[in-house]
Amino acid sequence: MTITAERFAQGLTYDAFKAGMSRNRERLEANEARVVIDEETRRAFRSLARPLRVLVLAEDWCGDVIANLPVLGALARESGTLDVRVFYRDQNLDLIDRWLNQGKYRSIPVFVFHDEDFRELGHWIERPAAVTELRARKRAEIFASHPEFGPPDAPVDQLPDHVRAALQAELQRMRDEMTPFANAEVQRELRELVVRVAAR
Amino acid sequence: MSPVRVKITYCAECGYEPQALELTKALMYEFGGDLSGIELIPWESGTFDVSIDGSLVHSMRREGGFPEAAAILSAVRTRLRGA
Numbered sequence: 001m002t003i004t005a006e007r008f009a010q011g012l013t014y015d016a017f018k019a020g021m022s023r024n025r026e027r028l029e030a031n032e033a034r035v036v037i038d039e040e041t042r043r044a045f046r047s048l049a050r051p052l053r054v055l056v057l058a059e060d061w062c063g064d065v066i067a068n069l070p071v072l073g074a075l076a077r078e079s080g081t082l083d084v085r086v087f088y089r090d091q092n093l094d095l096i097d098r099w100l101n102q103g104k105y106r107s108i109p110v111f112v113f114h115d116e117d118f119r120e121l122g123h124w125i126e127r128p129a130a131v132t133e134l135r136a137r138k139r140a141e142i143f144a145s146h147p148e149f150g151p152p153d154a155p156v157d158q159l160p161d162h163v164r165a166a167l168q169a170e171l172q173r174m175r176d177e178m179t180p181f182a183n184a185e186v187q188r189e190l191r192e193l194v195v196r197v198a199a200r
Numbered sequence: 201m202s203p204v205r206v207k208i209t210y211c212a213e214c215g216y217e218p219q220a221l222e223l224t225k226a227l228m229y230e231f232g233g234d235l236s237g238i239e240l241i242p243w244e245s246g247t248f249d250v251s252i253d254g255s256l257v258h259s260m261r262r263e264g265g266f267p268e269a270a271a272i273l274s275a276v277r278t279r280l281r282g283a
Contacts (some may be wrong), residue, residue, distance in 0.1 A: 018222075063213030063244070111276070155249045155256050157207040159239055169245065 002098060002120045003055060011055065011085025014073045021060040028060075032070040035183050037078050041191045046078035048198055050116055056086040057096050057110040063111045064127050067179070071186040072111055073197070074100070101125045112199060121197035128185035131178065138174050146170065203254050203281045205238035205273075212242035218265050219248065226269040226274065234280055256276040 018025060054072065058065040069086075076082035089096045089108050101107035107126040114120055143152040149159070149167045156164055206227055210220040224238055248260035250272055257275045258267035 059215055061213065061215040061217075067212075118270070153261070155209065155251060155259065156243055157209045157239070157249060157251050158254065168243075 002114070003095070003118055005118060008055060008085055008118065009138075011087045014069075014076060014084050015087065016067075017058065017060075017086040018058075024066050028066050028070060030148075031067055031121060031179070032073065034179055035070050035074040035182075037074050038184070038187060039077070041187045044191045044195055044198075045075055046083055047079040048079070048194065049083070050082045052121070052197075053085045053114040053116070053118065055095070055110075055112040055114065056084060057089045057092065057099070057112075057194050058086050058107060059089050060099050061198055062108050064107070067175075067182060068127060069109050070078050070184050071183055072109075072190070074188070075190065080137070089099060099123050099125065106181055113193065122193045124190060124193060128182070128189050130185050131182045134181065138178070139171070142170050142174060144169075176180070203234060204227070204253050204276065205237045205239065205252045206276060207239045207241060207249075208234060209241040209243050209247050209251075211244055211247045213244055214246055216248055216266075222268055223267070223272060226273060230273050231276060231280070235276070252276055 012020065018028065021028065042164065056069065056072065058069055060066075070164075072082075072084060076084045087095055089106060093106075094104045096108070096110065099110045099112060110123060110125050112120060113124040140152060143149050146167070148163055149170075159167065160178070208220050208223060210216040214232055217242060220240055224240065227235065227238055248258070248266055249256060250258040250267055256262075259270065260266065
């Protein structure tokens, strides 16, 4: 057992987490509006024999939380089979340290799926690998097509303000364009995880 | 001794503001008006870089982790003496 029922109940519901956000709520809601749950994923979650309890570790300053938590929120809302409780990572280090990324990083978000008896069934961390790979490739393309941005690994504080602002705008545009792909990948990975644990 | 400028580039979406502010405070308390400026640059991609007059003295990607404030203060002190 990784968590007690009492501890789990102390977590915030998705809506309570949103209500308590001190920043980025508009960005999160913009991402919510872009999430489209595909039929295969909807069916997989709706057909779960028993509801799952999902422990989430998050913070409202984290870009990956703002991007990916809305997907889980939409899955919970549309399937009715997920009980989601959100814990702030920095106030729950005992929890985050159980699900470190690569065994050493406190990456968020973390989604931990449990059965009704709080037996852990599987977990998901940060973002899909395919998103990380595509982002790296597109980032390299941006630098290749804009010599004014300098080498990709050079410190950005060396860039003139207007060039740095242009680079930031390009990176933001890249993330915006990638959102549909990223949302689909999150769904695919979560669906595969749930299908895998449901088969046990 | 002439003023020097420190730039701290930090990943805002990683929540590195506290570390950036802590280092800024340490620099302000230690050097005050001896610095010509402390510039905070919100960035992304897990960045936490510190440069002094354009020289990179700490990079999270290069060194790993956050800098020790004492090491940054020492580098600034050296720069101030040599400037």
